[in-house]
Amino acid sequence: MSKISRRSFLTGVGVTAAGILAYKMMEVDDKKTQTAKVVIIGGGAGGVIAAKYIRILDPTLEVTLIEQNLAYYTCFMSNELFNGERTIESIKFSYDGLEKYGINFVYDQAIDIDPVAKKVILQGGKKLDYDRLIVSPGIDFKWDSIEGYDEEVAKQIPHAWKAGAQSLILRQQLEEMEDGGTVMITVPEKPFRCPTAPYERASLIAEYLKRHKPNSNILIFDANQAFPKQDLFMEGWEQLYGFDTENTLIEWIPSDEAGKIVRVGNAKEKAIYVGEFEDEQKADVINIIPPQMAGKIAFKGGLADESGWCPVNLKTFESSLQKDIHVIGDACIATPMPKSAHAANSQAKVCAIAVVSALQGKEMPTPSYANTCYSVVGDNFGVSFTAVYHLEEGKLQYVKGAGGFSPLEASAEDRKREVSYAHSWYNNITNEMFN
């Protein structure tokens, strides 16, 4: 053998050995992939979609979904409880329809995460191992931000910002209110879950009052100076509820006109205190939408930053703070995507593809994101906002020229169609979630 050929031979052996080693490692990885465990916390608009699509994309992955309730009440469309369009049963869903995807359901509360040992700790004492964890906990309330308002008071003065029992309290109070009464809604500073929902709620309560208690009115005390779809809402309010006339059913009080709530009187008083000088405002029914933050478990897992929300890598929704943990839905920071069910649905699909790609050692395809928010302003009057987003240098950007709001002064026919599309959207997105 010549020197050169020996060197080639030795190099060859070296490379081959490395190649075989790499191949062996891949084999190990492959075995790991086959039994890789994905745990998901939260069975809402984000969590169930992530669970379902991961199982569809790779049935060899073990997917466990932790959810504390046996049934889910969608917060989206729950405003239609207040104009009488819907019953609570119509927004209630069980998880039974998802059994066919082979998702393990654990009905318990996740109370802690150990990101080092890669375990989720449950209220019931059990610990679940994960290779990848997806946290989709929704929101919690900053109870200490409005003086006098806490979980106990919320039983008398509901927030109804998590659907279910709270929604029913508000609905009952509206039903029991006498004609000529005053309803108040307070809106927190942005960001919060469903940025247009407070105004949709006010609209649908106004519709109820118009039909059943026409001498009543509703006031919106807003900690913001403006709100999304404002011109569209106000167009609808003018057409439907006499907005900007003496007999208006709806009034909107922005932050600079003492719109921000500071304090709540005791529940019997039915009064709130607003603005710099804490002006007293009395009402018959009060709905306080408290300031919000990511669900508690996000804080336990060290996933939230000082803003109260969870920073993520927007390509994969992996936490910027903890490895192998992803955060989707209302809890994550995905600006400019709003905290909506459709956004959570979109994020869940991107995240599911990212997690499956990572566990299979594949390259992830270019992510695509979207959101649609319908708002029902009243009888045959629906409006929408929609957007398509793409990733640019790690940030979400609107695809130029796409998306936007329903036009102002659209035809009555189009406004009517948008209501029916809102209902169709609801039927389809919940069908996708629970079947």
Place this chain on the structure above:
Amino acid sequence: MDYKITTRILLLVSGLLLVTTTWANEDNLPLMLVSNCIACHGFHGSSIGTTMPSIAGVDEEEFVETMEAYKKDELASTIMGRIAKGYTRTNFQVMAKYFYNQEKYCEKGAICPK
């Protein structure tokens, strides 16, 4: 001879490595693109909504041309025009192929094109 065998093994192993590491993830691409369509038009494009049309089983060319027409505002819509402007013709082709193959999933109660 040893050298030749080694070379063969080397080629084989590197070939395996090549295949594994460049395995394109094309399976997931249609899902990524159609995920937005599905949210409104139903799982597999099969709508149980009262007025939202199903798109499962739509002819591929018809799908692409309809979307192009929405995109150019040649076809009136409440929202489709705004959404269509967010995607390319190539995107529409990927979506069209996906939904054409979903006809079998068209659910009971859904208004399907065929």
